[in-house]
Amino acid sequence: MELNATQQAEFVSQIARHQSALxxxxxxxxxxxxxxxxxxxxxxxVLWEKRRxxxxxxxFRAWACAIARFRVMGHRRxxxxxxxxxxxxxxxxxxxxxxxAEPEELTDRIRALEHCLGRLPExxxxxxxxxxxxxxxxxxxxxxxxxxVESLRVSLFRIRTALKKCITGELTLYRNRP
Amino acid sequence: MNHLELEEHLQDLxxxxxxxxxxxxxxxxxxxxxxxxxxxxxxxxxxxxxxxxTKGVDLLNVVPMDLxxxxxxxxxxxxxxxxxxxVLAIGAIVMALIAARxxxxxxxxxxxxxxxxxxxHAPTREGGKEAPEGLVLEPGSRLKVLNxxxxxxxxxxxxxxxxxxxxxxxxxxxxxxxANGTVWFxxxxxxxxxxxxxxxxxxxxxxxxxGIISEPNFLDEVHVFDGKVEVHNRYGVKHQELLQAGQARxxxxxxxxxxTPVRRxxxxxxxxxxxxxxxxxxxxxxxxxxxxxxxxxSDSDLLHGLTAVTTGWNLANNAxxxxxxxxxxxxxxxxxxxxxxxxxxxxxxxxxxxxxxxxAKGLGYDITSIQSIADWNGAGFGNQAWTVEVKPVxxxxxxxxxxxxxxxxxxxxxxxxxxxxxxxxxxxxxASGIESIKFTASHVAGSVDNAFIWRxxxxxxxxxxxxxxx
Numbered sequence: 001m002e003l004n005a006t007q008q009a010e011f012v013s014q015i016a017r018h019q020s021a022l023x024x025x026x027x028x029x030x031x032x033x034x035x036x037x038x039x040x041x042x043x044x045x046v047l048w049e050k051r052r053x054x055x056x057x058x059x060f061r062a063w064a065c066a067i068a069r070f071r072v073m074g075h076r077r078x079x080x081x082x083x084x085x086x087x088x089x090x091x092x093x094x095x096x097x098x099x100x101a102e103p104e105e106l107t108d109r110i111r112a113l114e115h116c117l118g119r120l121p122e123x124x125x126x127x128x129x130x131x132x133x134x135x136x137x138x139x140x141x142x143x144x145x146x147x148x149v150e151s152l153r154v155s156l157f158r159i160r161t162a163l164k165k166c167i168t169g170e171l172t173l174y175r176n177r178p
Numbered sequence: 179m180n181h182l183e184l185e186e187h188l189q190d191l192x193x194x195x196x197x198x199x200x201x202x203x204x205x206x207x208x209x210x211x212x213x214x215x216x217x218x219x220x221x222x223x224x225x226x227x228x229x230x231x232t233k234g235v236d237l238l239n240v241v242p243m244d245l246x247x248x249x250x251x252x253x254x255x256x257x258x259x260x261x262x263x264x265v266l267a268i269g270a271i272v273m274a275l276i277a278a279r280x281x282x283x284x285x286x287x288x289x290x291x292x293x294x295x296x297x298x299h300a301p302t303r304e305g306g307k308e309a310p311e312g313l314v315l316e317p318g319s320r321l322k323v324l325n326x327x328x329x330x331x332x333x334x335x336x337x338x339x340x341x342x343x344x345x346x347x348x349x350x351x352x353x354x355x356x357a358n359g360t361v362w363f364x365x366x367x368x369x370x371x372x373x374x375x376x377x378x379x380x381x382x383x384x385x386x387x388x389g390i391i392s393e394p395n396f397l398d399e400v401h402v403f404d405g406k407v408e409v410h411n412r413y414g415v416k417h418q419e420l421l422q423a424g425q426a427r428x429x430x431x432x433x434x435x436x437x438t439p440v441r442r443x444x445x446x447x448x449x450x451x452x453x454x455x456x457x458x459x460x461x462x463x464x465x466x467x468x469x470x471x472x473x474x475x476s477d478s479d480l481l482h483g484l485t486a487v488t489t490g491w492n493l494a495n496n497a498x499x500x501x502x503x504x505x506x507x508x509x510x511x512x513x514x515x516x517x518x519x520x521x522x523x524x525x526x527x528x529x530x531x532x533x534x535x536x537x538a539k540g541l542g543y544d545i546t547s548i549q550s551i552a553d554w555n556g557a558g559f560g561n562q563a564w565t566v567e568v569k570p571v572x573x574x575x576x577x578x579x580x581x582x583x584x585x586x587x588x589x590x591x592x593x594x595x596x597x598x599x600x601x602x603x604x605x606x607x608x609a610s611g612i613e614s615i616k617f618t619a620s621h622v623a624g625s626v627d628n629a630f631i632w633r634x635x636x637x638x639x640x641x642x643x644x645x646x647x648x
Contacts, residue, residue, distance in 0.1 A: 032194035
């Protein structure tokens, strides 16, 4: 039976609320592989198509992750046929625990990241923005800023290591109340 | 595999650059070593948050689909009609215009006297367009307003007035990233769908006039003066709401929208013709020594003895907003049995409102200065951020000043100390004819839940004697 307007709004809100967890879960099953956003969109579509089968009050996150996992496995099979080197299925499953995380926990991580990015010098921030915001290759950025691409990779390595340390500190801080 | 090699392999894996034997080596370590799996998850979370913060907005369409469909239908009908009668004529006119005019910049910037700005442009592709010259922005350009006021004129017809300090990046003709700033926008019907991203919200204009306040230590606010705006919270439950004219909301920390009075006086809708001078003089002190201002709390100010109307305070560990005006600074954590936190513990948006009365002459009070002390033993809880509003006798509240003072470290194991703010005015009177005064706590940078421990709040003044209120 079709959901009424209120139920539809609630369902869409659930999908929105779990976007971050689904995104993390999909990356964890296919690290370094293109197509994460496509798989997420496919998952969203399937969730919407199956909205009538979802039982209100049951665990939306577990249900959504099961659907995402199914879509990822299909994507992984395609990539394997094309000769891509992928994590073994068993290991990928062992590493993919992100569906256990509460959406608020992932939200804290994004907030912590924002704080930590704010502390980066402008040049380092620009490099991170380029790497994660633009669709261009690092080689292109190397030409623009007249730096060897390997030097940019070393910088990225250092910045990401520093960001992880900073985020860990921020998350500790969130738990430290008067 | 040592720690450094593991870190390099993990970053290469998530960059899609790990192959061959190195890939197999990493798999083996991940199978065998729980610490390596933990490192994998840390790298995963970084990769996810970096990607999600930039793409997350586009993953969900925030424009209502019925509106998109309606606009597409209207556009196709109009296009069909035009094509039937005038395609050749329009083509000729367009070609003539293109040949005669240089392309219009996507965004032109005008400044008021005394304004300081910097403009930087995204690196251009090889053989692509050169960076634009002058006060113009193209997609990828970043504008920082150090101080003063700036007018934005979009080619699309959108107009904006920004009060500095502000920092924004033009992503597309119809998409602006506002890192911080106070901005008023007017969006004509032809530019419906204009979108603004801030750290807390995604805002889609549906043909309207509205204002946004996005400050690093405050929750983002949206005020709609005309038309409709759709706002989408980026965090928590990511609540989405369609705001109408006369409505205002701020982004609640859990991802919901919270109601706040719509305020036109926050925003400018014209570029000032002369340099604006700040009316309120704010003296801001700090020290890393806790209890340093303990002798400064006053027990003879206008608030002493008044009971506040309060909402939104954290009452854990016996903290209470009544301690704001008791004239007692209070001791350190757990120093007094049964009263572990001797002060008021804020939440973002916590309010304390004091009714001073109309005074001896029935004209209210002249406020001459305001003193505020925050203090704690760590994690930046001694910082302070708040807004004070005053209400004249028989009038409405207006914002007097906003404080944003965060000199203490937010690290868990340090950051102890105190801050003190004193607000005054060159003329000697901050506000005249006042019958009520309201304080609203805001975001403190970095501290847990952006809260602070407010030790004392003193408002000094005397009954107004003449009716020439400011």
